[in-house]
Amino acid sequence: MHSIHCKSLFLILATIFLASYSFIQEPALYLSDGNYRLKVELIGMKMEIQDRLGTVKVPKDQESGLFLNGHPVISSEVLKSSSKSAKLKVSLSNGAYAQVDLVFKEGRITLNVSPQNDNINTTSIRFGGMPVAYGLGDAGGWNKTFNLVAENEKRFRLINDGARNRWVSSFCIFPKNDFAGVFFSQGKKSVTLSTNSYHQEIEGKGASSFYLFVGKVPELYKHYKNAREDNGYSEVKPKFTLFELGWESWDALGWNTNEETVKGILAKFLKEGYPIKWAVTGSGFWDQGGTTTSFGRWGEKFPEPQSLKNWMGDNDIHWMIGLRTNFIPQGGPYFPKTTKRDKNLKVNSFYGNELSEVGLNKGYFVKDIEGVPFRITSSIFPIVPSYLLDGRNKKAAKWYGALYKKWEVAGIKEDTMMDLDSLIGIFNQPIKNISDDGGLVMARNGAFVSPGTLLRINDSGVGEKNSRIPINYFQFAASGFPNVYSDVAGVHNMHNLAQVSSNIEHAWLLALTAGMAIGAFPEGWPEEARNTFKKLVNFHYQLGPYLYSSAIKAYHSGFPYTLTPLPLAFPGDDKVYQQQRFEWMIGESILAAPLLSEESIEKVAVYLPDGIWYDFESGEKFVGPKLLDNYPHDLNKVPVFIGGKGVIILRKDASQNIAHVYPTSSLPVSYVHHFGENKRDAQINVINKGIGTPKVLGKSGQEIDFHQDNISGKVTFRISPGTDYKVIF
Structure with missing residues (x-):
């Protein structure tokens, strides 16, 4: 009996060995x-x-x-x-x-x-x-x-x-x-x-x-x-202006956009101190129902465009227009087969574009497999057959760029709406050319890279602030392009007085990302709500230089510094993958945790990864990893924490940038700030020696004035381009 058991055991072991040997030796x-x-x-x-x-x-x-x-x-x-x-x-x-x-x-x-x-x-x-x-x-x-x-x-x-x-x-x-x-x-x-x-x-x-x-x-x-x-996909260098507050006409005016209505609402915002630096009038000026590829033909809505250009310039606002790459064929009028119209659009027909013949003769439009330029009809706009610029053709892209200059504006919001299936490579070059030539570009179409400083997700609503908007933002950032934009604050909802809080939550989401714009005025809002709305706009203004510097770092490195979802910033922390809330890093030192209404307004749950963190407003210190369950919060509070390198730059006014340096690490820290606009970078080196009273050294090692916060222990001081600083804690 013992012998039988031994033989059976031998056969089993031999089988396992041979199977293992076979696996190991598999070529x-x-x-x-x-x-x-x-x-x-x-x-x-x-x-x-x-x-x-x-x-x-x-x-x-x-x-x-x-x-x-x-x-x-x-x-x-x-x-x-x-x-x-x-x-x-x-x-x-x-x-x-x-x-x-x-x-x-x-x-x-x-x-x-x-x-x-x-x-x-x-x-x-x-x-x-x-x-x-x-x-x-x-x-x-x-x-x-x-x-x-x-x-x-x-x-x-x-x-x-x-x-x-x-x-x-x-x-x-x-x-x-x-x-x-x-x-x-x-x-x-x-x-x-x-x-x-x-x-x-x-x-x-x-x-x-x-x-x-x-x-x-x-x-x-x-x-x-x-x-x-x-593989030929080069990106554009970000432009600082588009990290400023913008304004769009569509939400406020729709097709009722003209010189007087635009000036009227912008003047109202400016009077209230809103720091608007760019404005998009993406609708309402097409001549005889044409499209923006009429190039320079403003139509009756803007009979004297230079007047508005001058007014914008006097108020330090950069005028941008909506622009598409589709050309309605010459002739017309063309009548849409559908009765559907966007918002308050009243045109019943679209006139043709004589430039279409030029593009046809030069071979600048997309062709079918037989080499024939094909016409495609958008289901949204302009809802009549159009040719489409073939941006893969360098001559076509250059021709388009030369035509764009006829508008003599500061930049564009690109918004071509054509169902192209796998034809994805025709937008990058012509739109990138406009940006490379100095234009401000908000891009929508493209492949692998953003042809503009801002990359816009598809039209969104306030109700998507806790779902599609942050998810789309995060996927763009994960895809390597974090300078995101969605729509104006409170889009299509600013006059809904029953949802003022929801509009403010939406606005905070935008304020903590690269692209922020407003549209309709907060008419009829309670004073407290209007003050909160203005506060979050002002925080985006303060954050502008830091956002821009982060975008330049992303441009050079490929890493999405402007908006880094926590799983990309802390990939070794298993808990960041489990969080249901949307949190992200802005640059190397700010954790954004806005209230997006899945919780009560008074309490939120915030997860802080490993490290030392400070509540931006209260200065309270936390040591992560830590879940702040039921953390006190209200819509009037800036919803960010400072950690990581512990260095942020906030703008005080047009001429002053202030460094806020927190004691977040016992190890040396180095932060580089990019000013842009041909200005030299500044570097801040932080050393923790436990000296008690901090020191801040500037040029030639000379001590400079600073202020220290009594609660957080952070130090603040003014920084200038081309200067290296040393902060000693």
């Missing part, structure tokens, strides 16, 4: 950049990524790492390989084959797939699932939650539909896994996510390239910035 290819390792199993081309300790960071797909036209790879032949690159010939389940080129260098894996034919092919790169993912531009912005991963697979189509989805990005970041991915090749793109899958898929002709990044979160964004620049 595989390894590439490494020295910090991470890509393992490619030759059977099925299953791919996984490990860190230097062998821990799996990105799991493999259980069937295959590559599908072509729905067929998985079943085997791979290594044609050439080294420690950092490889060339494979892969065989698919249908008998077809393809060539796969892999390069792993400095945190970036480039994977190029070349099918054996020149047909339209569907190529899908596949990995296993990961718990958290963010990004995908507008496609991710309409998700019900910030986290794009759910138990069931969800396919995100990366399209421009002329409405909800107009800024397109395939970039997806997995901060818990030190991983991100993107692909730029032309064709129909989609990303599929679940707890079991991450698929990048493209339908197009020729070879397709995919990029995979590994590293800590700031490194992932640096790798992504380099990759998109390598």
Whole structure:
């Protein structure tokens, strides 16, 4: 009996050993950049990524790492390989084959797939699932939650539909896994996510390239910035003016926009001390029902535009107009088939544009597969057939930029509304050219980068302040572009006196982001509510230089400093992924935690990650990680905490920027402030020596005057461009 048991045990152990040996010996290819390792199993081309300790960071797909036209790879032949690159010939389940080129260098894996034919092919790169993912531009912005991963697979189509989805990005970041991915090749793109899958898929002709990044979160964004620049997607340098308070006519005036109505409401705001620096009159001036591509033909609403330009200039306001890239054909009038009209639009027909013939003759419009310029009708505006500028044509983009200059305004709010499906690359260059030439640009359409300083999400309402607006903001930031804008404060709701508090909550959300504008005047509001509204506007004014400096850091690094969702700022803190409230970092030192009405107005729950934090208004000190449950709050309170590097810059007036330096760290801290406008940066170095009474040193090490707060212990002092400061606690 004992012998039988021994034999059985031996057989079991032998079976386990042989199975393990088989698994270990399964043929595989390894590439490494020295910090991470890509393992490619030759059977099925299953791919996984490990860190230097062998821990799996990105799991493999259980069937295959590559599908072509729905067929998985079943085997791979290594044609050439080294420690950092490889060339494979892969065989698919249908008998077809393809060539796969892999390069792993400095945190970036480039994977190029070349099918054996020149047909339209569907190529899908596949990995296993990961718990958290963010990004995908507008496609991710309409998700019900910030986290794009759910138990069931969800396919995100990366399209421009002329409405909800107009800024397109395939970039997806997995901060818990030190991983991100993107692909730029032309064709129909989609990303599929679940707890079991991450698929990048493209339908197009020729070879397709995919990029995979590994590293800590700031490194992932640096790798992504380099990759998109390598693929021709360069971004615009932010302009300070668009971090100032703006005004838009649409919410206040609709199509009743004209010189007198514009001046009337702006004068009212200016009299009350609102620091408006840019104004968009995006509607109401098109000549005979035409569109803004009539270029310089203002129509009866602005018969003497120079008069308004002068008035705006006298009040230090930059005039911006709505602008689209669609051209109504010459001739007309054209009559819409629908009776639907936006707001108080009264035109029943649209006249043509003689410039359309110029664009046609020069070949500047988008063509169909047979080379014929096609006409497309927007379901929103202008609801008649139009040609569409092909911004991929450099000459077309340059022509468009020259025409724009006929308006002689400060900038544009771009708002083309055409359902283009996978045709996503036609907007970047012409709109970017306007920005590069000095124009202020608020962009809506684009791919992978923002063609303007501000990147606008689709039209929104006050009721979305605790759902779609912050989710869309966060996905844009996660996609690498945090200078967000949605709509004016209290949009379409400012005259609803029953929802004044809701409008204020909405306005706080805007005040703590890059782009803030107002529209309708808070007519009839209680005095306390009007004072709160003015206070939050003033805080955005104070915050302007700090927001701009953060945007410049984002421009240089790729990291979304202007608006950093907590999971990207603190990826190692599991609790930040569990929070239901929307909180984010502004720059390196401010945590924004506005009340967005899911809680009572008197009490909120705020999560503070690891570190020392100070309530901005009260100066009360907290040590994180800590959940402040039922924390006292009201709408008149600035809803931010100071931590991180503990250095913020607030504007006192047009000529004074004040540094607020908090004792948040026992380690040395260095903060660089970008002034912009050809001014030299300032640097603030903070050292904690425990000396009791702080010192602030300026040029040549000389002590300078400062004020110390009795509660928080922060010091405040005026800073100037080109000066280095040292603060000693």
